[in-house]
Every structure is written in C-alpha cells, then in structure tokens.
Amino acid sequence: DVKVTQSSRYLVKRTGEKVFLECVQDMDHENMFWYRQDPGLGLRLIYFSYDVKMKEKGDIPEGYSVSREKKERFSLILESASTNQTSMYLCASNLQGSVRETQYFGPGTRLLVL
Amino acid sequence: AQSVTQPDIHITVSEGASLELRCNYSYGATPYLFWYVQSPGQGLQLLLKYFSGDTLVQGIKGFEAEFKRSQSSFNLRKPSVHWSDAAEYFCAGAYGGATNKLIFGTGTLLAVQP
Numbered sequence: 001d002v003k004v005t006q007s008s009r010y011l012v013k014r015t016g017e018k019v020f021l022e023c024v025q026d027m028d029h030e031n032m033f034w035y036r037q038d039p040g041l042g043l044r045l046i047y048f049s050y051d052v053k054m055k056e057k058g059d060i061p062e063g064y065s066v067s068r069e070k071k072e073r074f075s076l077i078l079e080s081a082s083t084n085q086t087s088m089y090l091c092a093s094n095l096q097g098s099v100r101e102t103q104y105f106g107p108g109t110r111l112l113v114l
Numbered sequence: 115a116q117s118v119t120q121p122d123i124h125i126t127v128s129e130g131a132s133l134e135l136r137c138n139y140s141y142g143a144t145p146y147l148f149w150y151v152q153s154p155g156q157g158l159q160l161l162l163k164y165f166s167g168d169t170l171v172q173g174i175k176g177f178e179a180e181f182k183r184s185q186s187s188f189n190l191r192k193p194s195v196h197w198s199d200a201a202e203y204f205c206a207g208a209y210g211g212a213t214n215k216l217i218f219g220t221g222t223l224l225a226v227q228p
Contacts, residue, residue, distance in 0.1 A: 035218075041220060045215060
C-alpha cells in the first residue's frame with residue numbers, strides 16, 4: 001500500500017512565525033504535491049515537485065515556498081505565517097508521467113494561525 | 115478557463131437509497147476525470163477515473179460514474195448507500211499530456227440518514 005504521511009495532524013502557530021509542514025512518501029514516487037483545502041473552495045495546488053530539487057508553482061504559491069532535498073520528502077514552508085493561511089494542507093504523490101497516474105494523499109495537517 | 119463544478123454543496127440521503135452526485139467540467143478537449151472521497155479526518159482516496167473508452171466506469175466501494183460528453187458531466191452514482199459512505203466527495207479533472215495538475219471541484223458533503 002502506498003503511504004503518504006504528514007508530520008502533524010494539527011498545528012497552532014502565531015502570526016509571523018516560520019512554519020514547516022513535512023510530507024514523506026514510501027513508494028519512490030517522483031512527483032509530490034502540496035494543496036490547501038478550504039470550505040467552498042475545494043483543493044487548490046500550491047506547489048509541486050517532479051524531482052529532487054525541482055519545483056513548480058501551482059495556482060496559489062504566494063506566501064509559500066517548498067523544499068525537496070530527498071526524493072521521499074517534500075516540505076512546505078510558510079516564511080511568515082498569516083491568519084489567512086489558516087487551512088487544511090494536504091500532501092500527495094504519484095509516479096512520474098501524465099496525470100493518469102493516481103495521486104495518493106496524506107491525511108492532512110490542519111493549521112491554525114493566531 | 116478550465117473548471118470543474120459540483121453544483122451540490124450538501125446532500126442528505128437515507129441509508130439504502132440510491133445516490134447521484136453531480137459533476138460538470140468545462141474543457142475544449144475531453145479531460146481526464148476523477149472522483150475522490152474524503153472520510154472525516156482522512157486524506158483523499160481515489161474512487162474511480164475516466165480517460166477514454168467505455169463511458170461507464172466502475173470504481174471501488176460499489177461506486178460508478180458515467181461520462182456524458184453532450185452534457186459535459188461525470189456524475190457519480192451508487193445504487194444503495196451505506197452509513198459508511200458519509201463523507202465529502204470531490205470531482206477532479208485535467209488535460210492529458212505531461213501535466214500533472216488536477217483541477218478540483220468544491221466538493222459535495224454527503225450525509226446518510228438511518
């Protein structure tokens with residue numbers, strides 16, 4: 001079974017803090033993704049990575065950065081957290097290729113920024 | 115612009131009743147289409163996907179979906195709903211080719227009455 005794990009299920013941070021969200025997959029997938037999920041908006045792609053040290057902006061990259069130093073790990077960084085970044089963050093991964101390859105999701109990190 | 119629309123935000127059905135969740139897409143070409151389910155506190159799980167060929171697609175957990183080009187729809191169905199089907203359901207679509215970007219609908223929250 002593919003497993004995508006996220007470092008925290010719940011996180012509470014203060015405005016201005018630097019926040020790291022970690023994602024690890026165990027299936028040797030080339031592609032990894034970060035989404036945020038908000039009620040009424042569905043899932044929106046923040047960033048994705050198609051290889052180590054490679055990244056591409058998604059639809060809402062502002063205020064976020066990412067890091068992929070190892071194939072299995074993809075980190076989302078909020079350089080200076082703001083209250084409008086309070087959300088559910090979902091990580092996903094899939095095999096390289098077209099979008100035909102199923103994306104497998106982690107359980108999500110619910111982030112509250114005070 | 116590419117979009118996926120789920121017109122129903124919230125649906126309630128009785129256990130044992132049939133279910134149909136609506137999804138409409140807007141693309142120039144035939145998209146790849148997916149249905150995902152998110153149970154409470156969980157990540158997204160793929161139910162089924164359509165790329166081409168037979169327009170009736172069978173998925174896991176007894177779900178099926180039918181692609182109708184004339185209506186730009188990809189509705190999800192189940193003949194008899196179980197209480198464990200209560201969850202949020204997301205339709206997603208993408209162009210083919212090398213892109214890995216999925217476009218998600220806003221989700222439909224399904225409640226099941228005993």
